[in-house]
Amino acid sequence: MKPIVSIIVPIYNVERYINKCIDSILSQTFKKFELILVDDGSPDSCGEMCDKYAKLDYRIKVIHKKNGGLSSARNAGIDIAQGKYIGFIDSDDWIKNDMYESLYKAIIKYDADISICDFIKFNENYDLSFKEDSRKNIEIWNNIEALEKLNTDNCGKIVIAWNKLYKKELWSDIRFPEGRIHEDVFTMHKILFKANRVVNTNKILYGYLQRSSSIIGTKFSLKKLDYIDGLRERINFYRKNNLKKLEEDTRVILCCSIRDYYCKLRNSNIENKEKYLKFLHALFNSNYMILKKSNITVSIKQNIVMKIFKYNPNLYVKLKNIL
Structure with missing residues (x-):
């Protein structure tokens, strides 16, 4: 049966975190998804770990490719995605068990092209546990209103790729820029412009790990x-x-x-x-x-x-x- 949602996870040198990330996806209350694990030439044991997961769950597909960076890995996942909707998860993060159920319901209820949730930051010394989030205020934006949010103090939530669910058709002629960092800055305005309606749920459903060795955490280059x-x-x-x-x-x-x-x-x-x-x-x-x-x-x-x-x-x- 064709999946409704394709969840794309680029993977590189994260063997310490990957189990928790994948387990959080497999425990989703929304079950009709495929999980695309993109081994971006990872030098550690991530590739083997992905293959083991694929043997345990038929919904998992694994791509092994030469290292090309985050954009290249995401693009490889988009290219084979079968779902009507697409989501991205970074491989050192993890998500609340009802994230995709909440985002999918919001897209359907409000006839939207993109649904957005909020996220919480944590570091390697903090064991994240999601608390019940009672916030229920929903915001509905057209494409121009969504683009205007990129110029506000809350732009971080709007520009990142991984706290959203998208209609796959939005990506028909758009890909992330390969060889670049800050790839979302090059991409998200194009996706938002194509959307007729965007729904912002404000619910905290995503856990974002801030590692000192990550692109954001490294010294200036x-x-x-x-x-x-x-x-x-x-x-x-x-x-x-x-x-x-x-x-x-x-x-x-x-x-x-x-x-x-x-x-x-x-x-x-x-x-x-x-x-x-x-x-x-x-x-x-x-x-x-x-x-x-x-x-x-x-x-x-x-x-x-x-x-x-x-x-x-x-x-x-x-x-x-x-x-």
Whole structure:
């Protein structure tokens, strides 16, 4: 029987965590799913562990592939997914046993293309246990309203891929960018734009492990500047689709992000960092000029901060904590 939901789990070097992740998926109250485990050339025993699980449950499919990174692994799962809906789980996280039942019911009840849940963060020294979540406030957004959420303080919940259930058709012509980190920043605005309706359940159903060795937890590297490129691609996407307000708001966020990464780069030990600092400053100046020409309104404080960075970025670095 064809599955309703395809759950895709990219796997690389997580033998310490993978059992708990897979067990949390197999214990779902929603049973009509296939679980696609993508062994992304993992150097530990994860590949063998996946094969053992596949022998125990017919719903499990295993892909063994050459290491290509998170985006490549997710894309491999999307390519073979049979379900009408798709979900992603990171292999060091785990989920509440009614996550997919809740997300599926929300999509059906509200005739949505995407359903979203909330998540809780934990670290390796904290044994996560989900408590009953009585919050029941539901939010319904159209595609533009959902995209606007990417420019709010709660954007993290909206931009991540793994706390959602999607109609598979949304991914018909969209894949994650291979060779990049911050892959969701390059991707989620395209998916949200294609959605007619998005339902946000606000229920805490996903446990997100923050490891010191993860991409987010590692020290600064030039790869982290992929975040800047992701925002630039988003701005170009909005321009092509005549979404002027979203383009302008995202450009303000881009300027803020450039300043933030400039400070991180300045305080790093990256080789030839002066070259990259000059690039970031020039990129800021070009976007700042576009903002000025567009007469985009920013707060007085924001305007002062932007001018300080434009004319004296090193002074901005010194003043950052008090600005």
